[in-house]
Amino acid sequence: MKTGTEKRVLEVSDLKYSYEKGHQVLKGVTFDVNAGENIGLIGANGVGKSTLLKLLVGLDLHFEGTIHVSGHSMSRDSLTHIREHIGYVFQDSDSQLFMSTVEEDVAFGPRNYDMSETDVEKRVADALERVHITNLRKKQVYKLSGGEKKLAAIAAILAMEPDLILMDEPSVALDPRNRRNLISVLGEIPGTKLIASHDLDFIVKTCSRTILMYDGVVRADGPTKDILENAQLLEECGL
Amino acid sequence: MNTIENNLHTIDKLSELQQRDLWMNKLHPLTRLLSSVIYIVLVASFDKYDIVHLAIMAVYPFFCFMVGELSLKDGLYRMRVVLPLVLAVGLPNPFFDRQVLIMAGSFAITGGMVSMVVLMIKGLFTVLALYVLIATSSVEDICYALRCLHVPKTIVIVVLLIGRYIYMLGSEASRITTAYRLRAPRQKGIHYKAWGTLVGQWLIRSMDRAQVVYESMCLRGFRGDFPESKRGVRLNDVLYTLVWALVLGALRFTGAVELIGQLFVA
Ligand SMILES: Nc1ncnc2c1ncn2[C@@H]1O[C@H](COP(=O)(O)OP(=O)(O)O)[C@@H](O)[C@H]1O
Ligand SMILES: [Mg+2]
Numbered sequence: 001m002k003t004g005t006e007k008r009v010l011e012v013s014d015l016k017y018s019y020e021k022g023h024q025v026l027k028g029v030t031f032d033v034n035a036g037e038n039i040g041l042i043g044a045n046g047v048g049k050s051t052l053l054k055l056l057v058g059l060d061l062h063f064e065g066t067i068h069v070s071g072h073s074m075s076r077d078s079l080t081h082i083r084e085h086i087g088y089v090f091q092d093s094d095s096q097l098f099m100s101t102v103e104e105d106v107a108f109g110p111r112n113y114d115m116s117e118t119d120v121e122k123r124v125a126d127a128l129e130r131v132h133i134t135n136l137r138k139k140q141v142y143k144l145s146g147g148e149k150k151l152a153a154i155a156a157i158l159a160m161e162p163d164l165i166l167m168d169e170p171s172v173a174l175d176p177r178n179r180r181n182l183i184s185v186l187g188e189i190p191g192t193k194l195i196a197s198h199d200l201d202f203i204v205k206t207c208s209r210t211i212l213m214y215d216g217v218v219r220a221d222g223p224t225k226d227i228l229e230n231a232q233l234l235e236e237c238g239l
Numbered sequence: 240m241n242t243i244e245n246n247l248h249t250i251d252k253l254s255e256l257q258q259r260d261l262w263m264n265k266l267h268p269l270t271r272l273l274s275s276v277i278y279i280v281l282v283a284s285f286d287k288y289d290i291v292h293l294a295i296m297a298v299y300p301f302f303c304f305m306v307g308e309l310s311l312k313d314g315l316y317r318m319r320v321v322l323p324l325v326l327a328v329g330l331p332n333p334f335f336d337r338q339v340l341i342m343a344g345s346f347a348i349t350g351g352m353v354s355m356v357v358l359m360i361k362g363l364f365t366v367l368a369l370y371v372l373i374a375t376s377s378v379e380d381i382c383y384a385l386r387c388l389h390v391p392k393t394i395v396i397v398v399l400l401i402g403r404y405i406y407m408l409g410s411e412a413s414r415i416t417t418a419y420r421l422r423a424p425r426q427k428g429i430h431y432k433a434w435g436t437l438v439g440q441w442l443i444r445s446m447d448r449a450q451v452v453y454e455s456m457c458l459r460g461f462r463g464d465f466p467e468s469k470r471g472v473r474l475n476d477v478l479y480t481l482v483w484a485l486v487l488g489a490l491r492f493t494g495a496v497e498l499i500g501q502l503f504v505a
Contacts, residue, residue: 059454059457059458083460084460088458090455094448095407095451095452096452098452098455100379104379108459109459112459112460113460140255140258142251157459160460
């Protein structure tokens, strides 16, 4: 339930972006995210979900419009600061995890922020506990299964304690059991999440609010139930 | 097994060794790096005919293989690419240096033969010492040690990234060749006409992945320096380097061997 006192974690206003001249992918995207919300970002393949997430973490600054993360306007100068507030779980966990063991990888973020070794230790332990992979702590990353890699990637982001977590297609390439497990893990993690996916069932189970993208803009934004029950709207948007 | 996969397997095995919870692996990275470097420099500095004293230097790799619980057989096998090269360096010596040193019956042992063996032993010891180092230290460890020695940050980062990308390049290559072989089962190897495309694909895909890895590092606060648990130097670490420096230095520069020998004779 929205109240005026809620904390804005993210404000996106009239965001436009194109990879190549003449082909605009985002044509003016506007939405806000308040603290504690779980939001599904849905839309057909190629609609620009991944592109939007990349802009939100500042992987590309050549956009028009504005992005505010926890009150900071996205720019080259604020980048370091913004990245402390926002975590991004890549679609491809293989590339996201680059250290040799799960423990090392999860510790990478906290260590970069000059924490003491005791604090890092605590962050790592907490993060692994949250996604229930404490048992994998010492394991080599290349030996993990797809589902375990995804959880390790999420733990690596949780360890940084961001205000907002972005996830790109987290359920892709997971078998039904790992997918169910991920749904329950996400349900237990407190905090604000924006999950891009075309897996509508996954969104129903993890997000209370949904943003539907179509043709470079936000076509609908509201309670997940309302949007996903509107078969005609989904049909129109290619889902 | 395909050779690419074979090599990846070696990397996997090595990183497993590096992660072990052994006394050797827990020494400060700088300790491990320094003792290896000291050893290699001393070994290389032996006189070209000094086979007896050089042979005693085997104590260091012997100790490391024992305490580090490493298998000599695996070590030699994994170093099989460089080993022949290192051993071959001395091969021409007998042809150049024909000065007779000793007569063994009617067989003349020439200076060239001795110096060839000395070079081979030096090569073998160096390779074994390097193997000990890489089997106990990850790329991150070695980079950390380099940073402690004030090697410029840029150089260390390049080393670190190469270490990080090499596995990726390998796994990408393995994926592409596997896909190719599965669809061309009757063919031996890869047809030369396909090489161009495959190599192109490999580079593009590897660069893509390298890009994502780099982005992932930046998003987690990477700002040109890499984090490393700031490891304090313990007494153990200092002693380890010191003791080896003394022992090896004594073996190299003093008549320690003769002294020990006399002790036994007396
Ligand atoms: N690196 C790129 N260069 C050029 N075009 C791209 C690039 N990445 C994505 N696109 C294009 O941008 C559009 C949106 O892609 P993307 O954000 O990946 O969509 P989604 O994640 O919703 O499936 C697509 O039309 C895609 O072809
Ligand atoms: Mg996508």
